[in-house]
Amino acid sequence: MDTTMSAHGPPGTPQHxxxxxxxxxxxxxxxLANITADSVIVMPLLVLPQMLDHFDTGQAAWISSTAMLAGAMWAPLFGKSADIHGKRRMLTVALLVTCGxxxxxxxxxxxWIFVLGRMLQGAAVAAVFLTVSIVRDLCAPRIAMPAVGAVTTCAGVVGISxxxxxxxxxxxxGFRVVFVAxxxxxxVAVTxxxxxxxxxxSRTPGRVDVAGTLLLxxxxxxxxxxxxxxxxIGWxxxxxxxxxxxxxxALTRWYLVSSRVPESVIDIRNLGRPMVLTLLVVVLATGAGQSMDQLLSLIAQVSSDRGLGYGLDAQGSLALLFGLPAIGIMAGGLLSGWLAARTDPAVALAGGVLVGTAGALGMFIGASSFPAAISFAVLLNLSMGSLVAxxxxxxxxxxxxxxxxxxASMVAVTSAIGSVGVSFIGAAVLSATSDVVDGTTVNSATGVYSYIATAAGLxxxxxxxxxLLLAQRRTEHPQRTNR
Structure with missing residues (x-):
C-alpha cells in the first residue's frame, strides 16, 4: 500500500x-533550510578579515557570534508559534526573516546596521529544529528517526562543497557574495x-506568551x-x-512567572526526569565536542619542531584535517537514526556520547600527531552527528x-549554550596557562592538555x-532497548 502523503492532503492523511x-x-x-542555516553560521567566517577591514573594526565577535546568539532568542518564539500556527508556516517565516x-x-x-542584519539572520537557527519537527510529523517513528539523522547532518557535507x-x-x-548566497x-528553500x-x-490551541518569550x-x-x-569588551x-x-x-523573572502563566513558552518544571537527562547530555556532550574544533584550529598550524609539546604542522593540509572528519557528522547522524529506529533513541544517544569520549581521550595523542588527530577527529564528528540526531x-x-x-527549540538552545559555554571554558584554560616563547605569547602544553582533559571530563x-537515561528507558520500554 502506498502511504505517500499528499502535499495538500485532507486531514487524516497517513504518515510515511x-x-x-x-x-x-x-x-x-x-x-535546503538547514543548508541556509549553515550559510548563516559558517560562511561569514570565511570572509571575516574582509568584513573587519570594510567596517574598520576589530570587533570580530560582534560579526561572528551575533547570529548564533540571536538564534537563542528566536528559538523559543518560533518553537511555540509552530505548535500553535503550524510548523511549515513558521519555517517559511523563519527563512524569510533570514533572507531579510x-x-x-x-x-x-x-x-551596527550590519549587526542588526546578523540578528535577523539568527532566525535560521529555528530552521534546524523546525525541520526535525516536520519530519516527525511526516513519518512514522521507524522512518522518522533515520530521516531526522539525514535532515540534520547531511547539510554539513553539502555545505562543504x-x-x-x-x-x-x-x-x-568581495565578502557580500556570502550574503547574496x-x-x-x-x-529557494521557501519555494x-x-x-x-x-x-x-497537529496544533496546540492557545496563544504565544510574548512577554515570557522576550524574557527567556x-x-x-x-x-x-x-x-x-x-x-x-572586558569581563x-x-x-x-x-x-x-x-x-x-530576565532569566530569573522568567523562571518565577513561568509556572503562573497558563501558556508559558516552556514549562521547565514539568519536563520530567527523562527529558531533563536528555537536555543535560546534549548541553555537556555537544559543548565538549564542538569545543574540540576550536582547539584543533588553534594547534593545527603549530609545528612540532617548536618544542611546545604539541602541534600538528598541518600547513597545506587543513582541508584534510577539517574536511575528512566532517563526513563523520553525516555518518554519525545516519547511523544514529538507523540505530534509534531499531532500538531506542536513548541507545543511540549513549552510543554517541561513548564514541565522543573515546575521541576526546584520543586527542591526548592527537594533539602532537597529525594522523592521530584526523582519526580521533573523525570519532568526535561521528559523535556530534549522533548527538544532534x-x-x-x-x-x-x-x-x-x-x-x-x-x-525541539529547547534542544537547539541547550546545544547553543553548550557550544558557547564550553568553548569559553576552554579558551579561559588556555589563557590562564599561556607561556611566552621568544617574546611571543603561545599556548602551553599544560593548557592544551588541560583543555582536552576538560572536554573528556564533560x-x-x-x-x-x-x-542513567538508558536504564530508565530500559525499565519503561524493555522490548525496544533490549534488542
Missing amino acids: TRWNPRLVGQIAALL GALVCLTAPTL LTASVERLAAES SAVFSV CIRAFVPESE GGGLVAVLGYISLGTD LSAGALALLGVGVA SGFNMAGALTPPHRQGVI FMVAAVLAI
Missing part, C-alpha cells in the same frame, strides 16, 4: 511508513518547502553574549557586567506531537547521565 520518492523530495526540500537579514547585511552602510564555491567567488567579488538559499512539504495537522530569549542572549564577548567592564546583570535578571529523536520520543516545536559526565 516506508521510503518513497515523495518522502525523499520532502527531505531534500527541508535539507541577509539583504540588510548586503546593503549595511555601518557596522558550497563553501568552497562561495569562498572562490568571495575572493573575486544566503538570500538565494533562503528563497521548495511550499511546493513539496505539507502543513502539519533576551535573557539567554544577554548571558551568552557576556560569555562570548567578554574577552573583547569586568561596565558594559559587560550590565549585560550579565540584565540577562540574569539522537538528541532531537530522544526529545521527540518523549513529547506529544502538539508540543514538538517547543521541545563527555564522561554526559556518559553517566546517558547511561
Whole structure:
C-alpha cells in the first residue's frame, strides 16, 4: 500500500511508513533550510578579515557570534508559534526573516546596521529544529528517526562543497557574495518547502506568551553574549557586567512567572526526569565536542619542531584535517537514526556520547600527531552527528506531537549554550596557562592538555547521565532497548 502523503492532503492523511520518492523530495526540500542555516553560521567566517577591514573594526565577535546568539532568542518564539500556527508556516517565516537579514547585511552602510542584519539572520537557527519537527510529523517513528539523522547532518557535507564555491567567488567579488548566497538559499528553500512539504495537522490551541518569550530569549542572549564577548569588551567592564546583570535578571523573572502563566513558552518544571537527562547530555556532550574544533584550529598550524609539546604542522593540509572528519557528522547522524529506529533513541544517544569520549581521550595523542588527530577527529564528528540526531529523536520520543516545536527549540538552545559555554571554558584554560616563547605569547602544553582533559571530563559526565537515561528507558520500554 502506498502511504505517500499528499502535499495538500485532507486531514487524516497517513504518515510515511516506508521510503518513497515523495518522502525523499520532502527531505531534500527541508535539507535546503538547514543548508541556509549553515550559510548563516559558517560562511561569514570565511570572509571575516574582509568584513573587519570594510567596517574598520576589530570587533570580530560582534560579526561572528551575533547570529548564533540571536538564534537563542528566536528559538523559543518560533518553537511555540509552530505548535500553535503550524510548523511549515513558521519555517517559511523563519527563512524569510533570514533572507531579510541577509539583504540588510548586503546593503549595511555601518557596522551596527550590519549587526542588526546578523540578528535577523539568527532566525535560521529555528530552521534546524523546525525541520526535525516536520519530519516527525511526516513519518512514522521507524522512518522518522533515520530521516531526522539525514535532515540534520547531511547539510554539513553539502555545505562543504558550497563553501568552497562561495569562498572562490568571495575572493573575486568581495565578502557580500556570502550574503547574496544566503538570500538565494533562503528563497529557494521557501519555494521548495511550499511546493513539496505539507502543513502539519497537529496544533496546540492557545496563544504565544510574548512577554515570557522576550524574557527567556533576551535573557539567554544577554548571558551568552557576556560569555562570548567578554574577552573583547572586558569581563569586568561596565558594559559587560550590565549585560550579565540584565540577562540574569530576565532569566530569573522568567523562571518565577513561568509556572503562573497558563501558556508559558516552556514549562521547565514539568519536563520530567527523562527529558531533563536528555537536555543535560546534549548541553555537556555537544559543548565538549564542538569545543574540540576550536582547539584543533588553534594547534593545527603549530609545528612540532617548536618544542611546545604539541602541534600538528598541518600547513597545506587543513582541508584534510577539517574536511575528512566532517563526513563523520553525516555518518554519525545516519547511523544514529538507523540505530534509534531499531532500538531506542536513548541507545543511540549513549552510543554517541561513548564514541565522543573515546575521541576526546584520543586527542591526548592527537594533539602532537597529525594522523592521530584526523582519526580521533573523525570519532568526535561521528559523535556530534549522533548527538544532534539522537538528541532531537530522544526529545521527540518523549513529547506529544502538539508540543514538538517547543521541545525541539529547547534542544537547539541547550546545544547553543553548550557550544558557547564550553568553548569559553576552554579558551579561559588556555589563557590562564599561556607561556611566552621568544617574546611571543603561545599556548602551553599544560593548557592544551588541560583543555582536552576538560572536554573528556564533560563527555564522561554526559556518559553517566546517558547511561542513567538508558536504564530508565530500559525499565519503561524493555522490548525496544533490549534488542
